[in-house]
Amino acid sequence: MIFERRLLARERGTGVLEKLWQIPWVFVLLLCGVGGVGYVALYSAGGGAAEPYAAKHAIRFGFGLVLMLSIALVDIRLIARLAWLGYAAGVGLLVLVAFHGQVGGGAQRWLDLGGFQLQPSELMKIMLVLALAAWFHKASWERIGNPLFLIPPIVAVLVPAALILRQPNLGTALITLMVGGAVFFAAGVRLWKFAIILGAAGVAAPIAYEHLHDYQRARITTFLDPESDPLGAGYNIIQSKIALGSGGFWGKGFLQGTQGHLNFLPEKQTDFIFTMLAEEFGLVGALSVLGLLATVVAFGFLVALRSRHQFGRLLAVGLATNYFLYVFVNIAMVTGAIPVGGVPLPLISHGGSAMLTAMVGFGLLMSAHVHREAELVAPRDQP
Numbered sequence: 001m002i003f004e005r006r007l008l009a010r011e012r013g014t015g016v017l018e019k020l021w022q023i024p025w026v027f028v029l030l031l032c033g034v035g036g037v038g039y040v041a042l043y044s045a046g047g048g049a050a051e052p053y054a055a056k057h058a059i060r061f062g063f064g065l066v067l068m069l070s071i072a073l074v075d076i077r078l079i080a081r082l083a084w085l086g087y088a089a090g091v092g093l094l095v096l097v098a099f100h101g102q103v104g105g106g107a108q109r110w111l112d113l114g115g116f117q118l119q120p121s122e123l124m125k126i127m128l129v130l131a132l133a134a135w136f137h138k139a140s141w142e143r144i145g146n147p148l149f150l151i152p153p154i155v156a157v158l159v160p161a162a163l164i165l166r167q168p169n170l171g172t173a174l175i176t177l178m179v180g181g182a183v184f185f186a187a188g189v190r191l192w193k194f195a196i197i198l199g200a201a202g203v204a205a206p207i208a209y210e211h212l213h214d215y216q217r218a219r220i221t222t223f224l225d226p227e228s229d230p231l232g233a234g235y236n237i238i239q240s241k242i243a244l245g246s247g248g249f250w251g252k253g254f255l256q257g258t259q260g261h262l263n264f265l266p267e268k269q270t271d272f273i274f275t276m277l278a279e280e281f282g283l284v285g286a287l288s289v290l291g292l293l294a295t296v297v298a299f300g301f302l303v304a305l306r307s308r309h310q311f312g313r314l315l316a317v318g319l320a321t322n323y324f325l326y327v328f329v330n331i332a333m334v335t336g337a338i339p340v341g342g343v344p345l346p347l348i349s350h351g352g353s354a355m356l357t358a359m360v361g362f363g364l365l366m367s368a369h370v371h372r373e374a375e376l377v378a379p380r381d382q383p
C-alpha cells in the first residue's frame with residue numbers, strides 16, 4: 001500500500017509538458033485532416049461559401065480540439081473515479097429531455113442551452129463506456145462469469161437505451177446497445193450469453209416491429225423496395241444512389257456536383273454528406289476519406305492493445321467501437337445497405353452534438369494513451 005501511494009504521488013507529479021510530449025500528435029493531425037474534409041464538404045454544401053455550415057464547423061472543431069487536448073492531460077485514475085458520476089449525469093440529461101426537450105422533426109431529442117442545441121443521447125454513449133469500463137476493471141474471470149455480477153451493467157445499458165428509444169431515436173438506441181455489447185465482449189463475458197440475447201432479440205423482433213412508429217416502418221419498407229415510393233419515403237435513398245453513381249471514378253470536381261447543388265440530394269450537410277463528397281471527388285475521394293476514418297478507428301484499438309490496465313483497454317475498445325459504428329451506419333445508410341436512420345458522420349457532418357461527443361471521446365482515448373502505464377486500483381479492491 002505504501003509503495004502504491006508513492007507511485008501515485010510520483011505519477012501525479014508528472015509535469016504538463018511531459019504529458020504533452022506523450023500525446024500522439026500524428027493522431028491529432030489525422031483528426032485535423034478529417035475535420036478539414038468536413039470543412040471542404042460543408043463549404044460545398046453551402047454553395048461555395050463558408051456560411052452557413054463550414055465556418056461554424058471550423059469554430060466547433062477548434063473548440064473541440066482544445067477540449068480534447070485538455071481531457072487528454074487529465075489523470076486516467078480521476079476519470080475512472082468519476083465514471084459513474086458522469087453516467088448519472090448523462091441519464092439525468094436524458095430524463096430532462098423527456099420533460100423539457102426541444103421537439104424537431106417529430107422527435108424530442110435536444111436541450112436548448114442558450115443557442116446551443118445539445119443532444120444528450122450522443123454524450124450518453126461516452127458516459128456509458130466510462131461506467132462499464134469502471135465496473136469491469138480488475139474483475140476476475142470467475143466474477144465476470146457470475147450472472148448476478150452482470151445485472152448492474154446490463155441495467156446500466158438498458159436504461160439509457162430505453163430513454164433514447166422513447167424520444168424516439170431508434171438508430172442511436174441500437175448503437176448504444178451495440179457499444180455496450182462491445183465492452184461486455186472485451187471484458188470477457190461468455191459468448192453463449194451473447195447467443196441467448198441475440199436469440200431473444202430475434203424472437204422479439206416481429207413484436208417490436210408492430211410497435212414501431214409509422215415513419216420507422218416506412219424506412220424498413222423503403223429499404224427493401226425504394227422504388228415503391230420514389231417521391232416520398234424512397235426519395236432520399238434514390239437520390240443518394242444517383243449522386244454516388246454520377247461521381248464515377250474521379251468525381252465531377254469540387255463545387256460541380258449536380259445532385260447536391262441543384263438540391264436534389266436531401267440533408268447534404270448532415271446525414272448525406274458522404275454522398276456529396278463521393279459525387280464531387282468520385283470513388284478515389286470516397287475511398288480516401290474511408291481510409292482516414294479507418295485509421296482513426298484503428299488507433300483506438302491500438303490504444304487498447306497497448307494499455308497496461310483493464311480500464312484503459314475497455315475504454316479504448318468502447319470509444320473506438322462507438323466511432324466505428326457511426327461511420328459504418330452512416331456509410332451503409334447512404335449506400336442503401338441498411339435503412340436510413342439519421343446518423344451523422346462525426347467530424348464531417350454539420351452538427352454540434354456529434355462534434356462535441358467525438359472530441360470528448362478522442363480526448364478520453366488520448367488520456368488512456370498518455371496514462372497507459374499507470375497503475376489503477378479498482379474502487380471495490382481498495383482497502
